[in-house]
Amino acid sequence: MSPxxxxxxxxxxxxxxxxxxxxxxxxxxxxxxxxxxxxxxxVIVELANGTRRFRQLQRAIDGISQRMLTLSFGRMSS
Numbered sequence: 001m002s003p004x005x006x007x008x009x010x011x012x013x014x015x016x017x018x019x020x021x022x023x024x025x026x027x028x029x030x031x032x033x034x035x036x037x038x039x040x041x042x043v044i045v046e047l048a049n050g051t052r053r054f055r056q057l058q059r060a061i062d063g064i065s066q067r068m069l070t071l072s073f074g075r076m077s078s
Contacts, residue, residue, distance in 0.1 A: 039064055039072045 035044060042061050046052060052060065058069055 034076050034078070037072070037075070039068050040076055043069070043072050043076070 035041060039061070042064070043057060046057055046060050054069065058064060058066060061069070064072075
């Protein structure tokens, strides 16, 4: 066996859907529910550059309305 090739001895693993609250990947679903939309991602990218005031964010994110920015903050903080 070469160092770049590993022999697979078992079949494909069965994956359970993340539908039950006790599923280990449900935390991922919670995160995506909070930050998975277009505006939230853009807010996070802008905040990665440093602290910003509300109006600074609104000016920096082209096309976002005051309402959408407020809703994005609400979704991320809930």
